[in-house]
């Protein structure tokens with residue numbers, strides 16, 4: 377079994393100035409990294425992790441090899457974060473898939489990026505989010521519906537780069553010809569529910585480029601709150617894409633596996649971006665969830681707007697009162 381077509385697309389979304397997502401689309405290796413950290417550190421973290429996946433020669437095969445790749449990516453991000461003060465505390469998610477010669481797809485996963493499979497028209501989520509809300513759902517303390525709108529849904533419990541060692545989820549999936557895999561950042565999966573992603577992929581099943589465009593458009597229409605990245609790859613129907621013949625679009629796209637805007641040298645002389653959005657990703661170790669109360673609710677921009685509206689209403693009332701007083705005084709004076 378071989379990899380069929382593949383396509384990747386990334387978009388900053390509508391609320392973020394930069395793009396802290398990075399991806400790899402080099403058959404048979406596919407990955408997403410969603411960086412976090414102040415200033416441009418998130419971009420550094422995700423780019424370092426994506427690069428590590430492509431230039432490390434990990435020994436072995438299957439899950440052992442994927443785990444070694446992710447460990448090396450973690451080591452590089454952590455090393456940089458510990459030696460370069462400007463990137464201190466940075467981290468990144470990683471979700472990587474390798475299509476093996478025997479038709480298995482091996483996954484490695486840390487954080488809240490996701491892998492999905494479309495098979496027979498039905499979409500299935502393959503990865504478990506390492507996030508606070510997913511943890512609370514697994515414990516039965518939160519319903520999936522509550523999790524979707526929870527103010528702390530961006531808080532993750534595991535990230536690459538924050539510790540010298542990382543606990544990597546690995547698993548092997550038996551692929552079938554015609555399977556379509558999607559790896560995406562939370563900028564996509566937070567904006568679109570499973571049914572919406574499924575119907576978009578079904579509608580564009582024959583054209584992965586238009587499928588990725590439709591996914592990004594839909595996420596932007598739903599708010600585009602975060603950077604949006606989708607990597608799509610399929611397992612070839614036998615004989616459809618001869619082995620060893622690379623897909624042209626994939627070839628063109630592959631070298632720029634990190635969003636070009638992301639690490640443009642001029643970025644560094646630009647003024648720092650606005651304060652990170654309220655729901656910016658942070659990491660809380662899963663052990664901390666039990667004892668510690670959930671972290672301070674992220675400050676939302678909503679209360680500010682409400683406050684402004686309240687202030688305006690108050691000003692109008694004060695003005696009206698003043699007018700009444702003036703009118704009454706004027707009336708008394710006559």
Ligand code: MN
Nearest residue numbers: 410562563602
């Ligand atoms: Mn994100």
